[in-house]
Amino acid sequence: MFSSFRSLIRLLxxxxxxxxxxxCNGNVVSVFRENVRKHPDRIxxxxxxxxxxxxxxxxxxxxxANFFISQGFKAGxxxxxxxxxxxxxxxxxLGLAKAGVIAALINTNQRAQTLIxxxxxxxxxxxxxxxxxxxxxxxxxxxxxxxxxxxxFYRWGIKEDKEAPDNGYNILQVKDLKTLIQATSSDPSxxxxxxxxxxxxxxxxxxxxxxxxxxxIIKHCRYIWIxxxxxxxSGLWGPNIIYTCIPLYHLSGGVLGTNQCLxxxxxxxxxxxxxxxxxxxxxxxxxxxxxxxxGEICRYLMAQPHKPTxxxxxxxxxxxxxxxxxxxxxxxxxxxxxxVGEFYGSTEGxxxxxxxxxxxxxxxxxxxxxxxxxPVALIKVNDQTYEPVRGPDGLCIRAGPGESGxxxxxxxxxxxxxxxxxxxxxxxxxKKIIRDVYKKGDAAFLSGDILRMDEYGYVYFKDRTGDTxxxxxxxxxxxxxxxxxSNILKLRDxxxxxxxxxxxxxxxxxxAIPDPDKCIRLDDFLFEMRKRLPHYSxxxxxxxxxxxxxxxxxxxxxxxxxxxxxxxxxLSDPLFVLDSKKEEYRRMDVDLYQDIITGKFRV
Numbered sequence: 001m002f003s004s005f006r007s008l009i010r011l012l013x014x015x016x017x018x019x020x021x022x023x024c025n026g027n028v029v030s031v032f033r034e035n036v037r038k039h040p041d042r043i044x045x046x047x048x049x050x051x052x053x054x055x056x057x058x059x060x061x062x063x064x065a066n067f068f069i070s071q072g073f074k075a076g077x078x079x080x081x082x083x084x085x086x087x088x089x090x091x092x093x094l095g096l097a098k099a100g101v102i103a104a105l106i107n108t109n110q111r112a113q114t115l116i117x118x119x120x121x122x123x124x125x126x127x128x129x130x131x132x133x134x135x136x137x138x139x140x141x142x143x144x145x146x147x148x149x150x151x152x153f154y155r156w157g158i159k160e161d162k163e164a165p166d167n168g169y170n171i172l173q174v175k176d177l178k179t180l181i182q183a184t185s186s187d188p189s190x191x192x193x194x195x196x197x198x199x200x201x202x203x204x205x206x207x208x209x210x211x212x213x214x215x216x217i218i219k220h221c222r223y224i225w226i227x228x229x230x231x232x233x234s235g236l237w238g239p240n241i242i243y244t245c246i247p248l249y250h251l252s253g254g255v256l257g258t259n260q261c262l263x264x265x266x267x268x269x270x271x272x273x274x275x276x277x278x279x280x281x282x283x284x285x286x287x288x289x290x291x292x293x294x295g296e297i298c299r300y301l302m303a304q305p306h307k308p309t310x311x312x313x314x315x316x317x318x319x320x321x322x323x324x325x326x327x328x329x330x331x332x333x334x335x336x337x338x339x340v341g342e343f344y345g346s347t348e349g350x351x352x353x354x355x356x357x358x359x360x361x362x363x364x365x366x367x368x369x370x371x372x373x374x375p376v377a378l379i380k381v382n383d384q385t386y387e388p389v390r391g392p393d394g395l396c397i398r399a400g401p402g403e404s405g406x407x408x409x410x411x412x413x414x415x416x417x418x419x420x421x422x423x424x425x426x427x428x429x430x431k432k433i434i435r436d437v438y439k440k441g442d443a444a445f446l447s448g449d450i451l452r453m454d455e456y457g458y459v460y461f462k463d464r465t466g467d468t469x470x471x472x473x474x475x476x477x478x479x480x481x482x483x484x485x486s487n488i489l490k491l492r493d494x495x496x497x498x499x500x501x502x503x504x505x506x507x508x509x510x511x512a513i514p515d516p517d518k519c520i521r522l523d524d525f526l527f528e529m530r531k532r533l534p535h536y537s538x539x540x541x542x543x544x545x546x547x548x549x550x551x552x553x554x555x556x557x558x559x560x561x562x563x564x565x566x567x568x569x570x571l572s573d574p575l576f577v578l579d580s581k582k583e584e585y586r587r588m589d590v591d592l593y594q595d596i597i598t599g600k601f602r603v
Contacts (some may be wrong), residue, residue, distance in 0.1 A: 027220040064095025075100025083130035109534035131157035216348035221416040227259020244270040293323025293507030294473035325361030351409025362458040378405030401455040469498030470506035472536035510541035
């Protein structure tokens with residue numbers, strides 16, 4: 001009961017903030033400017049040996065805004081941002097927001113057709129890319145050439161590579177954005193646009209449940225709401241120094257993390273790439289008291305040899321998602337972590353919850369006293385089809401304590417904390433909405449995830465529905481991977497699915513390929529996949545089958561294949577596992593299977 005009342009008070013505090021901002025048309029830009037006014041010299045970002053103060057970022061973002069305004073960009077235009085995590089990444093989207101331009105934050109692992117899709121699906125008029133990703137841009141330049149008269153190309157930094165093929169790259173007249181920004185005025189009076197509370201801020205790409213990445217809409221009000229809710233519900237009183245090594249194109253780092261700085265005045269240490277050996281050393285170096293995580297980060301840290309730095313840091317609070325219950329207690333004990341803010345939510349959804357009481361293993365909490373204040377729930381679904389189970393009145397049936405159900409959030413259009421903005425694609429948005437939930441005519445957001453709630457209201461993640469699974473902290477769309485593999489092998493059918501591996505967060509990818517003539521060369525197959533797929537989407541396991549039998553409705557037997565797992569003693573089909581160190585697929589046998597199960601062989 002105490003947890004419910006405490007959560008209620010903190011939730012109401014956040015809703016009051018949103019109410020006040022809505023009345024005065026407050027937004028991310030206006031709140032950030034107020035923080036600049038209060039403490040211009042406070043460090044906003046640490047990056048390697050760089051220190052960016054709030055005033056530094058204010059000046060930089062003014063230059064970005066003024067430059068793009070001078071180039072004819074106007075409010076409502078869209079620009080793709082393809083850059084590794086660094087202060088300039090935040091500075092670019094915030095500067096564009098000052099001009100009313102919407103940034104599309106592209107996953108830096110995207111390549112080939114997936115990258116082309118992300119750039120063009122939101123009708124981007126420009127692409128800003130880091131020099132470190134120039135090779136990826138070169139690979140798609142011929143396909144983008146047809147739009148070169150529409151899309152402008154801006155590179156941040158210079159990459160010297162005289163041997164790189166041109167591929168039509170030079171005709172695009174790529175401009176050096178860093179030089180252009182430095183030569184632009186930082187005068188804020190030149191910026192005439194004023195964003196509004198409900199304007200679109202940027203897009204974050206999510207795999208959703210099927211198909212290619214979808215551009216989820218993040219508005220100014222949503223950015224403020226979800227980051228502030230995490231802060232208030234967790235009791236994070238600042239100022240803090242937060243360490244983050246997770247990508248800033250994701251919701252976790254790009255919204256929940258940066259929100260604590262831009263909106264609440266904290267400082268953030270940005271590391272472009274995660275390093276298990278440097279994680280705690282960095283926290284000590286920058287005097288961090290908070291850190292962000294995803295489940296895989298925690299597992300990698302636990303796998304490191306014990307060192308004095310494990311407890312010499314000042315980090316007492318970590319927040320993120322995916323900390324496995326199996327290692328939760330060991331992790332906080334070894335690294336002397338006092339509190340864990342494990343949260344659950346989706347990029348596009350209106351249903352987000354957090355475990356604010358340090359309850360081991362729980363990914364969130366749902367108040368059982370006043371559920372109408374924050375109307376989220378678990379509804380019963382069919383175990384095979386995942387369709388909602390409805391009662392005689394046609395309404396959904398809530399899952400009770402100890403039962404599993406799909407997590408949903410009631411949609412209230414005029415409430416910024418309950419609205420569902422969805423995707424750029426209206427059709428994709430409608431697929432995530434369920435109607436006639438609690439009463440006739442109402443609507444709710446479908447998360448696509450199966451959770452379980454105990455009698456006190458603590459919620460535990462169980463499984464993901466649909467054709468998406470999570471691996472290495474990323475969502476993997478099975479349909480997308482199946483399409484690419486089919487194209488590589490010139491096959492009509494193949495099946496991609498996720499399988500559970502002991503000690504690993506999420507599910508490892510597995511593909512079943514019909515090859516009755518045994519003509520597939522796995523080394524060539526892996527080589528082609530590495531060119532076309534992000535590393536986390538490449539199947540860890542390969543199963544070679546004689547054929548795939550479709551059902552009467554022409555669906556392939558994914559559920560049955562998934563239940564078979566990857567135990568070679570149970571299957572007669574040839575099985576292979578990806579050896580990432582040797583960059584090859586190895587034939588599975590009983591001994592190798594045992595090494596995987598015990599963690600001796602890491603997938």
